[in-house]
Structure formats: C-alpha cells, structure tokens
Amino acid sequence: MPDVAIVGVGLHPFGRFPGKSALEMGAEAARSALADAGVAWTDMEFAVGGSAEVDQPDAVVAELGLTGLPFTNVYNGCATAGSALGLASRMIRLGEHRLGLVLGMDKHSGGAFTADPTWYACPPWYGEMGLFLTTKFFGMKINRYMHDFGITHRTLARVAAKAYRNGELNPNAYRRTPLSEEEILSSRMLSHPLTKYMFCSPDEGAAAVVVCDADVAKQYTDTPVYLRSTVTRTRRYGAYEVHTPAAGPEHVPAPTVDAAAAAYEQAGIGPQDVDIAQLQDTDSGAEIIHMAEVGLCKDGEQNELIASGATAIGGALPVNTDGGLIANGEPIGASGLRQVYELVNQMRGRAGERQVPNAPRVGLAQLYGAPGVAAVSILSR
Structure with missing residues (x-):
C-alpha cells in the first residue's frame, strides 16, 4: 500500500x-x-x-x-x-x-513571443520572429525528432486539434474553441515546424x-487516489536540452526518461500499466516526444497511434484529456497540479463531458522545463 x-x-x-x-x-x-x-x-x-x-x-x-x-x-x-x-x-x-x-x-504576462529587454536584452523583433529562447528550442527539438523518426506535420496538427477539442469540454480551460487540423497547419509559422496554434500560452x-x-x-474520502511515486531529474551531459549544446556522448536520455524510469521502479509498475497520462505539451511536438520518453510508445510510433485516435478521450491511452497546456495555458506554478487535478477527477469518475470510459486505475503526470529538468508522478486508485 x-x-x-x-x-x-x-x-x-x-x-x-x-x-x-x-x-x-x-x-x-x-x-x-x-x-x-x-x-x-x-x-x-x-x-x-x-x-x-x-x-x-x-x-x-x-x-x-x-x-x-x-x-x-x-x-x-x-x-x-x-x-x-x-x-x-x-x-x-x-x-x-x-x-x-x-x-x-x-x-x-501575455505573449510567449515577446522579448523583454529587462530580462533578455533582446529587441522586440527577436520575439516577434519566433526566436524567443524556449520557443525556438522547442522548434529545433521536434524538427530533429521528425527527421530521426519520421513524425509528420499532420501528426503535429492532430495533437493540437485534440487539445482544442478536449479544451472545449473543460469549463476551466483558457482556449475552448475547437480548431481543425487545416486551420492549425495554415496558421502563421513561428518556430519551424511549429505554427501559431501548436504552442501553449x-x-x-x-x-x-x-x-x-x-x-x-x-x-476524509471514500475515493482516495494514492500517490505511488514522484521523481524529479535533471539533464545528463550530452542530453539535447534547451541550454545545452548538442555535444558529448550520443543518444544520452533526456531527463524525462530518467525520471520516468525511477518513478516506475518506485511505484512497482511499468508503462504498460498506465491507463491515462497528462504530459507536458508546451507545444504539440513536446507531447509527441514525451509519449516515447515516458515509455508509452516507441519513437516513431506516434504517427499511427495519434491517427488511430488512441490518445483521444475514448481511445486506448488518453493523453491530456483536459486539453493540456495547449488549451489551458501555462501558469508555471499551477500547471503540474492541474495535471493531478485532472487525473484525480478522471480516476474518481467525475470529469463530466470529458470523462474517460471506465474510470482509469493508474495515471501518469509528466513535466519538463528549461534548462532540462523533468518530474514524473504516478497515481493509482
């Protein structure tokens, strides 16, 4: 217990x-x-x-x-x-x-694509052109991942479209208007290959x-949800992270990989036991990468899984059922607890219109931030 x-x-x-x-x-x-x-x-x-x-x-x-x-x-x-x-x-x-x-x-304050000279000593056009530090990194990271594993632009759009559909069902979400894949793909390119509607705010x-x-x-309650593990890890030398050059040993795992492995070990379960996941989707590419990093699929399998609807609310492995960061936005201190709020409500069967069929038994929450720190929590009922 x-x-x-x-x-x-x-x-x-x-x-x-x-x-x-x-x-x-x-x-x-x-x-x-x-x-x-x-x-x-x-x-x-x-x-x-x-x-x-x-x-x-x-x-x-x-x-x-x-x-x-x-x-x-x-x-x-x-x-x-x-x-x-x-x-x-x-x-x-x-x-x-x-x-x-x-x-x-x-x-x-509003605007992920701004550059406050007080903090970054950058001219306004730097952010307006999509060159703000974290956003350009996320573009670079998914671009490299697409090259290595064949992820398509359509898959990026499908992730974002799912987020807006789920957000429409969430009365607490920031963005509650569904967008089609075509609207997402045709919106302004900000940090290639990520368009305007593929980012959170x-x-x-x-x-x-x-x-x-x-x-x-x-x-206190007839429906407690048990916290089986919570693990935080930082980047290792050679991992491709936001403030780290792509140098050093090849194929060094990201901190999410390390945090997830430790969380599974502490919880005494494996990725195959996870029924629902809340993943850091600062952009739609991040959700795709993190699916593999926490072991929910292999690199490159995301195209087929997402196209099949597996990660939708009614799918075999629902991901970001409340709309994730893309629909909710990211007030940093609250964002990870929003994930826990959603998992607990899903596992108690009280998520309303976005309720996953057959209330999940095991949920996973994953966070990732610059300059390369990750946290993974595993919950069960």
Whole structure:
C-alpha cells in the first residue's frame, strides 16, 4: 500500500483575470481542495507552495488564515509542481506530518513571443520572429525528432486539434474553441515546424491538492487516489536540452526518461500499466516526444497511434484529456497540479463531458522545463 494519498483537489480556472492577484487565485484553489477533502485550513499541519512569479507563495496565508503552520516555497521551472508534490509526500513518508496542502499559482504576462529587454536584452523583433529562447528550442527539438523518426506535420496538427477539442469540454480551460487540423497547419509559422496554434500560452491560474498519510485517507474520502511515486531529474551531459549544446556522448536520455524510469521502479509498475497520462505539451511536438520518453510508445510510433485516435478521450491511452497546456495555458506554478487535478477527477469518475470510459486505475503526470529538468508522478486508485 502506498504511503501517501490525495484526498482533495481544487482548481482556479486558467486564463486572464484582470484585477485578481495570483495569491487570490491560489487561495480560491486551496479552499476548493479543502472543501473537496472535507477539511478546514486550520486542520492543515503543513503546506508547500510553488510559483515562478510570486516570490513568496506562503503569503497566501494572509488570505487563508494565520495559523502558524510550516510553509515551504518551491520553484523548479516547469517542474515546480512535481517538485512541490514530491517534497510534501516525503514529509508524510518520513512521519513529520500526516495532513497537508500542496498549492501552485502564477500570473504571467501575455505573449510567449515577446522579448523583454529587462530580462533578455533582446529587441522586440527577436520575439516577434519566433526566436524567443524556449520557443525556438522547442522548434529545433521536434524538427530533429521528425527527421530521426519520421513524425509528420499532420501528426503535429492532430495533437493540437485534440487539445482544442478536449479544451472545449473543460469549463476551466483558457482556449475552448475547437480548431481543425487545416486551420492549425495554415496558421502563421513561428518556430519551424511549429505554427501559431501548436504552442501553449503563458497565462494565469492556480491549483491545489490535499495530501495525507494513506492510513487515514478513508477518514476524509471514500475515493482516495494514492500517490505511488514522484521523481524529479535533471539533464545528463550530452542530453539535447534547451541550454545545452548538442555535444558529448550520443543518444544520452533526456531527463524525462530518467525520471520516468525511477518513478516506475518506485511505484512497482511499468508503462504498460498506465491507463491515462497528462504530459507536458508546451507545444504539440513536446507531447509527441514525451509519449516515447515516458515509455508509452516507441519513437516513431506516434504517427499511427495519434491517427488511430488512441490518445483521444475514448481511445486506448488518453493523453491530456483536459486539453493540456495547449488549451489551458501555462501558469508555471499551477500547471503540474492541474495535471493531478485532472487525473484525480478522471480516476474518481467525475470529469463530466470529458470523462474517460471506465474510470482509469493508474495515471501518469509528466513535466519538463528549461534548462532540462523533468518530474514524473504516478497515481493509482
């Protein structure tokens, strides 16, 4: 039996919310998760919070209540939420606490294709031409992958179209208008081979989960979801990552490969046991690459799998059933907990219009961020 259970989840919708702070959104997500678990903020023995824009996520206690609980702040790029969840689970496994909250929030300014001179010393045209650091890297990465494994432009479009279809069914998503494959393929090219509608957008939102010692989970809910493993890994020398030149030994695995292997080992299962996955789809190419990196398929098999509908909501292996980052956007601190929110709701059979038939038993959540850090979490019911 796993040592840690998730007994409540909460989400503040993702999008744009003028006049509302990240801390206010975080407090709303926390209250929702607490209500889902049937507990009060005063019951929390500890909290872990993650954010890129909020210097001190612990300041949310001013919204929730000044109870004096220990609160640890975490930032680890796009893997922030996985790192926060891992820290919380270790606190419970070590016996330090039995009940706590994990919270992520962010409020990013608009435009992935801009260049703020304050931060990057780049002229505006640099971003406008699709040359912003991370976006051009993702274009380079999938371009190389397409060359090596025969992935097609049509497959890129199918991934994005699936994201928008799923987003239409998700009342908390940022982008809820379906787009056809042709509309996606014909939209403006930004970082070859990725067009405008193949990228996610930075935005705003928050998510939270209540975790506890698995021994007491049934005190809070009849449908606990167990956290079987959460692993974070950084890049190795020679891995092709955003700040790393393509040098060194060939075929060095990406950090997602290492994180997934360790997560499966800790959970005592393999990729064949996964029923549903939430993968980092900063762009549609990333979802394709990460499918193979977490072992859900072999390199090059994605064309056929995606064309067959296997990764759709009604398919054999649903991926990003809530629309992923492409439909939801990415407030970094909240994004990974949004994945957990979706998995828990799917596994409890309460995902509404986007519910996967026969509620999944095992779910996987994967995060990847610059300069090469990944987190993989495995959940089961």
